[in-house]
Amino acid sequence: xxxVPLERxxxxxxxxxxxxxxxxxxxxxxxxxxxxxxxxxxxxxxxxRTLEALPQHDRVAVLTGDIQTDNDANxxxxxxxxxxxxxxxxxxxxxxxxxxxxLVDWNLKDLDLLLxxxxxxxxxxxxxxxxxxxxxVVLSVTEGEDKPLKYPAIFFKSDLxxxxxxxxxxxxxxxxxxxxxxxxxxxxxxxxxxxxxLTKNGLQEWMMWLERRRRxxxxxxxxxxx
Amino acid sequence: xxxxxxxxxLPRLLCTRREMRQAASVQEIMxxxxxxxxxxxxxxxxxxxxxxTYPCKVGVRIGEMAAIDQEALRFCFEAIIQDTDLASLELGxxxxxxxxxxxxxxxxxxxxxxxFRCPQCASLESTCISGDELELAYLEVEEHGSSSVGAKSSx
Numbered sequence: 001x002x003x004v005p006l007e008r009x010x011x012x013x014x015x016x017x018x019x020x021x022x023x024x025x026x027x028x029x030x031x032x033x034x035x036x037x038x039x040x041x042x043x044x045x046x047x048x049r050t051l052e053a054l055p056q057h058d059r060v061a062v063l064t065g066d067i068q069t070d071n072d073a074n075x076x077x078x079x080x081x082x083x084x085x086x087x088x089x090x091x092x093x094x095x096x097x098x099x100x101x102x103l104v105d106w107n108l109k110d111l112d113l114l115l116x117x118x119x120x121x122x123x124x125x126x127x128x129x130x131x132x133x134x135x136x137v138v139l140s141v142t143e144g145e146d147k148p149l150k151y152p153a154i155f156f157k158s159d160l161x162x163x164x165x166x167x168x169x170x171x172x173x174x175x176x177x178x179x180x181x182x183x184x185x186x187x188x189x190x191x192x193x194x195x196x197x198l199t200k201n202g203l204q205e206w207m208m209w210l211e212r213r214r215r216x217x218x219x220x221x222x223x224x225x226x
Numbered sequence: 227x228x229x230x231x232x233x234x235x236l237p238r239l240l241c242t243r244r245e246m247r248q249a250a251s252v253q254e255i256m257x258x259x260x261x262x263x264x265x266x267x268x269x270x271x272x273x274x275x276x277x278x279t280y281p282c283k284v285g286v287r288i289g290e291m292a293a294i295d296q297e298a299l300r301f302c303f304e305a306i307i308q309d310t311d312l313a314s315l316e317l318g319x320x321x322x323x324x325x326x327x328x329x330x331x332x333x334x335x336x337x338x339x340x341x342f343r344c345p346q347c348a349s350l351e352s353t354c355i356s357g358d359e360l361e362l363a364y365l366e367v368e369e370h371g372s373s374s375v376g377a378k379s380s381x
Binding site: 001002003004005006007008009010011012013014090091092093123124126127149151152153154156157185186188 | 265285292342358368
C-alpha cells in the first residue's frame with residue numbers, strides 16, 4: 001500500500017476561482033463584500049437601506065443569492081443600481097463559479113463596490129470563498145444571543161457583526177452584551193454595529209464602516225478623482 | 227428517508243415533506259454533500275496520476291471551526307460512492323483543534339472552551355494559526371492484482 005500526500009484544500013477549485021476574482025477586483029479597485037446571515041435576519045433590508053443612502057452616481061452593483069425566486073433582486077432594483085439575482089436551485093450557498101458567471105456582462109471598470117448577498121444560511125457560506133475583501137455577518141435580536149457559539153465558523157471568518165432589528169429590543173429577551181461577548185469569544189476583537197433597518201437607527205455607523213473599508217481598499221489615487 | 231440521486235452528474239438529495247420541514251438538518255447535510263463530492267472529485271483526479279492502482283482510503287483534515295459535521299460528511303460520502311467503482315473507498319477524518327500563537331511570548335497552544343489565555347504567560351493577545359482546515363491530507367492506493375483487492379466491501 002502506498003500513501004500519497006495530497007496536501008491541498010478540499011475546495012481548492014472554488015478557492016482557485018475565488019483567487020482569480022479577488023485579483024480582478026483588486027485590479028479594478030473594487031471593494032467586494034459578502035453578506036451572510038440566517039434566513040430573515042435582514043440582509044436584503046440592510047442592502048435596501050445601504051443603496052438608499054449611497055449617492056445615485058455611485059459605482060455600485062449587487063448580486064443577491066437565493067435558492068428560489070427573484071424577489072430580492074426586485075426589491076433592490078428600485079434603487080437604480082445594477083442588480084442580479086443568482087438562483088441556486090437548491091444549493092444552500094453561493095460559490096465562486098456562480099459569482100464569476102454572473103459578472104460576465106458587467107464591465108468591472110464601472111464598479112467600485114460589489115455587494116453580494118449570500119443565501120440565508122449560517123453554515124455553508126462560511127466554507128466558500130467568493131473572492132470578497134470581507135465577510136459581514138448579520139444577526140437579528142429575534143435570534144438567540146448564543147448564535148456565535150452555535151455557528152462559530154461564520155463569526156470567526158467575518159470582519160463585522162451587524163446586529164439588526166434593535167428596534168425590537170424592548171419586546172424580546174435578547175441580551176446585547178451577551179451576544180457581543182459570545183461573538184468576541186469566537187472572534188476576539190470583532191467589530192460590531194447595532195442597527196435597525198426599520199427606524200434607520202445606527203445605520204450611519206454601518207455606512208461609516210463601509211466607507212472606511214472602501215477607502216482603505218482604493219489602491220490608486222487617481223480613482224478617487226473619478 | 228433521505229435519498230440520493232444523480233442529476234446532470236451532480237448528487238442531489240431527495241427528501242420527504244416531513245424531512246423538508248426539518249429544513250435546517252437537510253440544509254446542513256446538503257453542505258456536507260458538496261464537500262463529499264469535492265473530496266471524491268479530487269480522488270478521481272489524483273487516480274489519473276497513479277495508473278495501475280486503485281484507491282483504498284482518502285484522508286481529510288477538518289478543523290473544529292470549519293463548520294463541517296463529521297457524521298453528516300460520512301453519511302454523504304457513503305451515499306455518493308455507493309454502487310460506483312469507488313464503493314470500497316474509506317474516508318479517514320482527522321479533526322484539528324483551534325490553535326493560537328501568543329503575541330506576547332510566542333507560545334503555541336490549543337484553545338478549549340474559548341479560553342484564549344496563554345498557558346505560559348497568561349496574555350490574552352494571541353493569533354489564530356489553525357482550526358479552520360478543510361483539507362485533503364492523503365490518498366492510500368493499492369496496486370491492482372494485490373491480495374487485498376475487494377477485501378473491504380461497500381457495506
